Amino acid sequence: MTEPVTEPVTGPEDTVLQPGDLVGGDAVTGGKFGVFGGRYVPEALIPALDEVAAVYEKARTETAFIREFDHLLRTYAGRPTTLTEVPKFGAEAGGARIVLKREDLTHTGAHKINNVLGQALLTKRLGKTRVIAETGAGQHGVATATAAALMGLECVIYMGAVDCERQALNVARMKLLGATVVPVTNGSQTLKDAINEAFRDWVTNVDSTHYLFGTVAGPYPFPGIVRDFARIIGVEARRQILKLTGALPDAVCAAVGGGSNAIGIFHAFLGDETVALHGYEAGGRGLETGEHALTLTAGTVGVLHGSRTYVLQDEEGQTIESHSISAGLDYPGVGPEHAWLKDSGRAAYHGITDAEAMDAFALLARTEGIIPAIESSHALAGALKLGRELGSGATILVNLSGRGDKDMGTAMKYFNL
Amino acid sequence: MTSLAAVFEKARSEDRAALVGYLPAGFPTKEGAVAAASAMVDAGCDVIEIGLPYSDPLMDGPTIQDAVHRSLTNGTRIADVMRTVEGVARTGAATLVMTYWNPIDQYGAERFARDLADAGGVGTITPDLTPEEAGPWREASRSAGIDTVFLVAPSSTEERIGIVADCCTGFVYAASLMGVTGARESVGAAAEGLVKRTKAHTALPVCVGLGVGNGAQAAEVAAYADGVIVGSAFIRRLLDAPDEAAGLFAVRELAAELAAGVRRR
Numbered sequence: 001m002t003e004p005v006t007e008p009v010t011g012p013e014d015t016v017l018q019p020g021d022l023v024g025g026d027a028v029t030g031g032k033f034g035v036f037g038g039r040y041v042p043e044a045l046i047p048a049l050d051e052v053a054a055v056y057e058k059a060r061t062e063t064a065f066i067r068e069f070d071h072l073l074r075t076y077a078g079r080p081t082t083l084t085e086v087p088k089f090g091a092e093a094g095g096a097r098i099v100l101k102r103e104d105l106t107h108t109g110a111h112k113i114n115n116v117l118g119q120a121l122l123t124k125r126l127g128k129t130r131v132i133a134e135t136g137a138g139q140h141g142v143a144t145a146t147a148a149a150l151m152g153l154e155c156v157i158y159m160g161a162v163d164c165e166r167q168a169l170n171v172a173r174m175k176l177l178g179a180t181v182v183p184v185t186n187g188s189q190t191l192k193d194a195i196n197e198a199f200r201d202w203v204t205n206v207d208s209t210h211y212l213f214g215t216v217a218g219p220y221p222f223p224g225i226v227r228d229f230a231r232i233i234g235v236e237a238r239r240q241i242l243k244l245t246g247a248l249p250d251a252v253c254a255a256v257g258g259g260s261n262a263i264g265i266f267h268a269f270l271g272d273e274t275v276a277l278h279g280y281e282a283g284g285r286g287l288e289t290g291e292h293a294l295t296l297t298a299g300t301v302g303v304l305h306g307s308r309t310y311v312l313q314d315e316e317g318q319t320i321e322s323h324s325i326s327a328g329l330d331y332p333g334v335g336p337e338h339a340w341l342k343d344s345g346r347a348a349y350h351g352i353t354d355a356e357a358m359d360a361f362a363l364l365a366r367t368e369g370i371i372p373a374i375e376s377s378h379a380l381a382g383a384l385k386l387g388r389e390l391g392s393g394a395t396i397l398v399n400l401s402g403r404g405d406k407d408m409g410t411a412m413k414y415f416n417l
Numbered sequence: 418m419t420s421l422a423a424v425f426e427k428a429r430s431e432d433r434a435a436l437v438g439y440l441p442a443g444f445p446t447k448e449g450a451v452a453a454a455s456a457m458v459d460a461g462c463d464v465i466e467i468g469l470p471y472s473d474p475l476m477d478g479p480t481i482q483d484a485v486h487r488s489l490t491n492g493t494r495i496a497d498v499m500r501t502v503e504g505v506a507r508t509g510a511a512t513l514v515m516t517y518w519n520p521i522d523q524y525g526a527e528r529f530a531r532d533l534a535d536a537g538g539v540g541t542i543t544p545d546l547t548p549e550e551a552g553p554w555r556e557a558s559r560s561a562g563i564d565t566v567f568l569v570a571p572s573s574t575e576e577r578i579g580i581v582a583d584c585c586t587g588f589v590y591a592a593s594l595m596g597v598t599g600a601r602e603s604v605g606a607a608a609e610g611l612v613k614r615t616k617a618h619t620a621l622p623v624c625v626g627l628g629v630g631n632g633a634q635a636a637e638v639a640a641y642a643d644g645v646i647v648g649s650a651f652i653r654r655l656l657d658a659p660d661e662a663a664g665l666f667a668v669r670e671l672a673a674e675l676a677a678g679v680r681r682r
Contacts, residue, residue: 013554018585030549038547038549038550039547039549039550040518040545040546040547040550041545041547042475042476042518042568042570042592043544043547043568043569043570043573043577043581043592044568044570044571044572044573044592044595045565045572045579046547046573046577047572047573047574048571048572104527148633186482186486187472187473187486191472192473194523195475196473196474196475199475199476200475200476200477200478200596201599203476203595203596204597205595206572206595207595207671222625243679266477300523302519302523303518303519303522303545304473305473305475306545308550309537311519313519313523314521315496315523316494316520316524317471317519317521317522317524318471318472318489318520319473
């Protein structure tokens, strides 16, 4: 077993954001990742999407913008986040060396703050005074409400009524931060319906409003912008793990709902051919039950929420409702760049059931004193399986995308606490 | 079966705007939709748009969402949409399908275009299919001999209006306001300007939809547009009716009021 790290692995030399970290480039392909992505939206929204794309393309190379974003990431979000090696947890993963990227330690408790701060800065550059957002687990909603409070923007959050119930604590946080939370009662009353409702608001109020999209899905330019703002996770982690272990990891693991935390940690490793990239989707009650969110593993290619990607749908294109114990992964679509990474073979995607995720959730808490988000627990469960496959010589980097405080209600019920 | 070209030709010769009514297939029931659309044609609708119910209608307001939800709960499938088109086309009205892109994508563009033409449909309106992604659909529609209608909006730049209009056959759909479907107190102030701007790019008829719900509004729009599109107001009548007979009476009454409106330009 590897000794726990005693030396801090972050320091002033781990510059958070550097020119070039906001890679952009999606404008060249019209937001296409192979055959995936693009724009399937009402024509009324095209000018707004074009404006966001143009403002971002300009901002991403400007020193002033990079400095401003970097300043917020350091002094507000709490970056860089540390790596934590978890040997006792690793012992359960075939003795593999497991290293966590601690996004749970960011302000607001999840990686979502990275994207939100970037887009809040864009909102100011767009000259808009109001932001709207969708949220599943409530983490993106809380992060958006936080950034809106910080920057003096009006904020409205759309959240499925079912999710409002299972994430009541986050609803209260958003309200406290000054946001209006609108429970969405149509359809499956979860994330996909919240996205529909946010689009309806946007098309009505587009003059004053920026849709602060929370994941790497949706129409161009959102998948690329959200990826760039989340990309800092992998940029830091790559530097840090090289410093910690002297080598690149054998594998990087992340949970995949819409896919922003996964793209965030994967992207900096895309060029490292020896590093395997593994995404873990919510298997819910199991593939055979039909109650899951296995978009990449069991879905087919179609169009949802403005983008061509893998979708859980029937043969006539009607969206099939997803299920997961984790609200943040309960989504029948996925970001188009993941669809492309899957089809190109660069990343592999697997399912983790509710039960496997909850076991990993409890295991990390007991062995290492870290309570992860249930979303992140899917990545942890994946790392347990992968570690047993790869054995004790392997190093596995896991994106611990958020903390589990918000999930205590679910955990109390699940474990009879 | 009447072509869109013939509809607008006739309306022009009568110095009036055409009246376009929308209903989703399968609402209030599979048979009820044909009966309601037939009543609308009977009372003066020139064109009927049959909505293809979709699980994620992100351009639609609460009224159409509600109707579509009921239709999907009734088990409406694409075969039912085609049967509805067949029933409505038999009335002699030009019959279109209005649908989000994914159902066509999954059904297969060529197959959908062919089946729609076989059912007597004359074209489609695809509100979330942008010109950039529309190539395969335009090709399939051309082969099947059906029209492709796309939307312009008050936010559209001159360049975009030109691009969208170039993709349209039959007519151009001008959204009267920035927002989702649904009847409103007044028609968007931007509508007239948008019709003018669109006409600068195309010789096709331009029809105005979103927010039109009564005879006075129809007359107001008919003063500058080639067609007036009404959807949610018809659905509202059906939703509010105590039974099917009352619903049919109510949509007939509304169609007659609107038909008088488009003749008062």
